[in-house]
Amino acid sequence: MFSKSCKYAIRAVLFLAINTNDDTKLGVEELANELDVPKHFLGKILQQLAKNKMVSSTKGRNGGFYLSEQNKAANLLSIIESIDGKDIFQECILGLDHCSDANPCPYHDSIQKVRREFLLQLKDETIEASATRINEQSLKLKD
Template sequence: MFSKTCKYAIRAMLYLAIHSDEEHKCGVEEIATELNVPKDFLAKILQQLTRHHLAASTKGRNGGFYLNEANKDASLLLVIEAIDGPETFTSCILGLPSCSNETPCTFHPQAVECRNSIVQILKKESIRDTSKRISLNNFKL
């Protein structure tokens, strides 16, 4: 459902929520190594998240990426829309360009209902809440 870029972005945000704050920043190399993600690709993703004000960064000797308290309260939906765009939840699941409420494909009614449920879950789920559950359950990012 989500692009590889989006999945990397979510994992990076969760990593930052667990391992960073305004006092301790994480470098791209550290995050890439821990998540087993290509460093240059991750750097572009982190820049995109920073441009959308979902992550923060500082340059210099003690620089790196981090999440402030407001970033941690961002919903997973905001991260997904920042990377994959809002059409992630509006485009036809069959890829038909003419599918809409007015001219629905055969899956449209069920797909809309399912997507609306997923959007509501992702809208309520914050980076903070998800990262806490990952830490508590010792899940590997």
């Protein structure tokens, strides 16, 4: 459902939420190693997220990426829409161009119910709350 870029963005944001703050920052190389993702690819994703104010960054010797309290108060939906666009939840599960409420594919109605529930969770839960659940469950954010 999500692009590889979007999956990397989600994982990076959640990792930053767990491991950084205004005083603790991570560079792209360290973050890429921790998440086991390509450094240059992740760097471009993080630059896009920083440009859209989804993550914070500072330059210089002690610089890097981090999540501020304001970033943590946002939701994952904003990250997803920033990377994959606002239409990601409207696309046909089979990739058909003509699928719609008026002309549904065989899975349209079933997937729409699941998407609505997932979308509500993504809207209602902060990044900080998502990161806390992941941390409490000791889930690894590596591939």
